[in-house]
Amino acid sequence: MEKNDSSPSRNKPVLNPANAPVPAAKPAPPPAFKPAAAAPAPTPAATPAAAPNEPATPAAKPAKGPAKAKPGASPDAPGKATAFYDRLFPVDSPQRKSGPIIIIALVIIVLLLSKCAFSSVSEKMAAAAQVRAEEKHIQSTGVLVVKSNWPEAVVEATPVAAPDRTAAEPVKGALGEPLPRLAPGKYAVTLHADGWPDARGEVDVPAGKQTETTINFKSGSLRLDSDPTGATVKLGNAVLGKTPLVIPRLPPGPCALSFEYPSWPAVSLKVAVTENVESAEKVRLPHGSLTVETVPAGATVLIGGKNSGKTPLTLESVPAGEKKIKVQAADFPVLDVKATVEDRGEAKLSLQLGAYFPALDAEALFRGIWVPDDPNRIAASDWTTGPYQSQNGIVKNLNRKRLHQTWLNKRYHYSAIVKSYDAASGKIEFVEQENAFSKYRVTAVLTPDARKDPALAVPLAKGATLTLNLYGLLTAVEEPRWPSKVIRFDISAAELLH
DSSP states (O other), X not given: OOOOOOSHHXXXXXXXXXXXXXXXXXXXXXXXXXXXXXXXXXXXXXXXXXXXXXXXXXXXXXXXXXXXXXXXXXXXXXXXHHHHHHHHSOTTOTTSTTXXXXXXXXXXXXXXXXXXXXXXXXXXXXXXXXXXXXXXXXXXXXXXXXXXXXXXXXXXXXXXXXXXXXXXXXXXXXXXXXXXXXXXXXXXXEEEOTTSOOEEEEEEEOTTSEEEEEOOOXXXXXXXXXXXXXXXXEETTEEEEESSEEEEEEXXXXXXXXXXXXXXXXXXXXXXXXXXXXXXXXXXXXXXXXXXEEESSOOEEEETTEEEEESSEEEEEEESEEEEEEEXXXXXXXXXXXXXXXXXXXXXXXEEGGGXXXXXXXXXXXXXXXXXXXXXXXXXXXXXXXXXXXXXXXXXXBOHHXXXXXXXXXXXXXXXXXXXXETTTTEEEEOOEEOSSOEEEEEEXXXXXXXXXXXXXXXOXXXXXXXXXXXXXXXXXXXXXXXXXXXXXXXXXXXXEO
């Protein structure tokens, strides 16, 4: 007997997977979004049939729509990145291995450039803010410029405080330079300069403006000159200039100046300077003239070690006082003489250079070379021959070698009474003289210029004597032949002394 199964499962038809309806395909999504492929439906062969006594297993439900991707990520981003990388660094490119490093470096450079740009903008904004703050501060303060007739002065500006307020610190600066950022108000201005009384004044300084004021030192002027001109004028240790000189600004009152000239003693001057008045002073440095003449002319004159010129020499302005003078000339001794120059006076030196040669002293000469008589002595050979031999061959009492070494061929001056003079030859013979050793006589031959001397042109009156003073070169000292006993001295190139 068949039983009727009234359960719901028995009333529903059995679903055959092969006959199951296939869901219709949905349209493809837009290109920007590509869903993942749905799992394929199971095939009939792969699905086992349900047992007769078992309920049929329902088939898997098809996926409803595409799979959802992670938020913010493009499904094909890796592929695009790979394609971009391949375009930058092809597979056969040698730079492909270094590609990541290059990309990282580029990223770092971009970041640094962005930071620099940001820093530059920040700095410009800060500078602009500072400029605005500075302009605001300037608008709230004032600027003061002080001028004066003494450019070396120092400026000191002090705010004039109210009686119930504490005095502010002074502001210091240079003359003509702005004193910035001063609080608006009245200022007491003081100028300081070495050697000058302070100059003072007051000025109002408004906000946002530059105020100029002029404060001059009280002064007078002084016009100075000196005799001789060219003296250096000093005020203390400060050099004001050389005369003639105009000093346009000096502090009023007594003023002590000094005048200095090279190699001259300084002269002091005290003068009163009057405000807004030009005073004039002339200072005389005590001096006189000095004239130096020499025979012969052409000698060099040195005063105080300084070459002053050649004779004849006249110096119009020589400081008063005693002067040490050196006179130099070729073939003459160097002279050291003194001269006293008085203020407004005229000092004169006339020097005969030949007079400063040593005197010809016959007795001193004999004492140095005399050999006493000795009948057993024979004169040395070098006394009678060679450079020391005598002109007449006589050698008796004179050491010829010592005579040549110490006396001959040197210049001497000599003065004696003239016995005779031959104008044609210029030969002078002096009277015979005698000393403790022997009798002697001096002869001299004058130079052509000396023969023109007026003292030789006037003939001697009968019984008159003439004493001549001359200098020349001692060329010979000769012993006499027997029976004469007078030794002869010969002087050549003689010049007369007056």
